[in-house]
Amino acid sequence: MNVALTTPVKRKLDIKNGRVDMSHGAGGRTMGQLIEDIFHKAFDNDWLRAGNDQSAFAVPAGRMVMTTDGYVVSPLFFPGGNIGSLAVHGTINDIAMSGARPLYLSASFIIEEGFPLSDLDRIAKTMGDASREAGVPIITGDTKVVERGKADGVFISTAGVGILPENIDMRSNAAQPGDIAILSGTIGDHGVAVMSKRENLEFETDILSDTASLHTLVAAMVNVGGSAIRLMRDPTRGGIAATLNEIAHQSAVGFRIREDSIPLKPGVEGACEFLGLDPLNVANEGKLVAVVAPEMADTVLVAMREHPLGQDAAIIGQVVEDTHCFVQMETSFGGGRIVDWLSGEQLPRIC
């Protein structure tokens, strides 16, 4: 038989029982099959079908924003989501916090040898669903495989681009004394959901991660608030404590907030209580803090509450003059305290 003339039988990728091996990152046919059967299938769009190493798209006139983020969460799957949902939502949110409309994403995977294909497939499908739901396609990507022990399952990097509406120019130093701080909903849900599945820490809770794309909420806010929204941030690692401190320092102002006004689910409060954590320091993946000019604060708040992701939105305090840039809180007990950045590491690899 003439071997050279036979066509090799194309074996299906054994997604159910198979595992990633070094050949899946080697640039050969095996890698092509992995990309085709898992990633292209999950993210499916014309750009990927074109099979180029890059994707071209038309750019409207105006200002664009670009961002990139790495995702290393442990465990990879947690109540309410997985690393894939974070990789899509997190990057979309980073774009959205500028007031921009996200357009496209890229996704890069570093996979550990031996990683189950079924898990990779599940993660890719979650990313595909999240990107379709958000209307922000993943149009280019990359796959690398490293030896067992050199990564932890899978690490994902996503980058994104977006377009800024006219007249929107949010800057981190724009908060002014008198401005109002609005929080879009309950805090600490993501951190508690991840912690509940951590090795050595496992506990039962019905709390789900709040992982979500916030760009439609942002669009609704910008629509009514326009340039009266001075700036927005998504309080991820370090929680709202870190976010408020960052804004205070970058804008050279202080905050006065009220503990009673901060939305908090009882399950999160309870988990934080027994873990000895302050919910103000616990990570969120589907919340934002907006600093809004006082005359427009109520209008923006109403618009937020009309959006499914802002139903629990609340005014939590206001910006004050303070050369020390302290975030001060009136506790529900009646005394005052500082809300500080967390020192050290509360929980590594939360996102």
Next chain:
Amino acid sequence: MKYIDEYRDGKLAKNIARQIAHEARPEISYHFMEFCGGHTHAISRYGLEDLLPDNVRMIHGPGCPVCVLPIGRIDAAIALAMRPGITLCTYGDLMRVPGSRGASLLKAKAGGADIRMVYSTLDALRIAEAEPDREVVFFAIGFETTTPPTALALRAAVKKDLKNFSIFCNHVLTPAAIQNILESPDVRKLGTVKIDGFIGPAHVSTVIGTEPYDFFAEEFQKPVVVAGFEPLDVIQAILMLVRQINEGRHEVENQYIRAVTAQGNLKAQAEVAEFFELRDSFEWRGLGEVPYGALRLRPQYSHFDAEKRFSMETPKAHDNPACECGAILRGVKHPADCKLFGTVCTPDNPMGSCMVSSEGACAAHWTYGRFREHAKSRNRKIEGAVA
């Protein structure tokens, strides 16, 4: 949160605060020491000082296990962890405590030592079971509250006949430290610290009961009110102390009746007595050598004693001369009196142990209360301008 919110009720707090302001006599200046870091944390976290009249002041005591651990013990633990074959298990708080020459367990871990953060003694036990080739050492610290869990882990290790598990014992005793403070020259002779009464430990007292404090109330004529760690517990205990002072009483009272009895947890005490015995003396950071102030493993369990098993030595080590942790732990100084506070010593880069644990006086003041210093200095400036 049920059973918790009740003890954090702002309205009730204001009522008690009004009562304290009403009953505290203007001619008396009341100084109470809260022994425990848990109380220190609650006072700072809830801004309790804002609710007290000016003549009722709190002095932070040494009841923070991480804070009172002398540098030599940290150095010894680091040296042990660097040995091949050793896995050192420790609570997270200890990771960042500075040892000599800027060393810490965190840095030793980054340098390759097998140091693992655990949430309980039983985690360490599980590691020992799962990895029989490793010598697993649990860095045991804490007051009477954390000693029973260590004893339980030892009982489990005996039962499972674990050959690769041991304890680096640093368990210390509360009554010995209170006595040490009351007998110190600062309190007795120099009068640099005025202590009119104590808020007694919460969790410690659930184990040892209130009886061990009778001696202090009697011998030193200081009232002791054992109180829970919730802010309402603390403010109610302060009211009870004010009343005792006003009425010339010096008794042991129990505010924390929902958890503490006179005799404490006899079963836990028996478990501790089975495995541990008193050390003649043990160094506390800030207090120096405290006679009978700590525990060690009984000789029949010496194979679980890491100090003996690995011939560990505790090197003599000295605090940074500018660090005031010692004076702060004795109540002689306030965190803001330390030159390092908030300059080179912050929770991100702690120089002294009081800045490490959230129960430490410096960390609590820095994290929650430092705005008061600035408010005070601003007021002083304004007063100066007016004058």
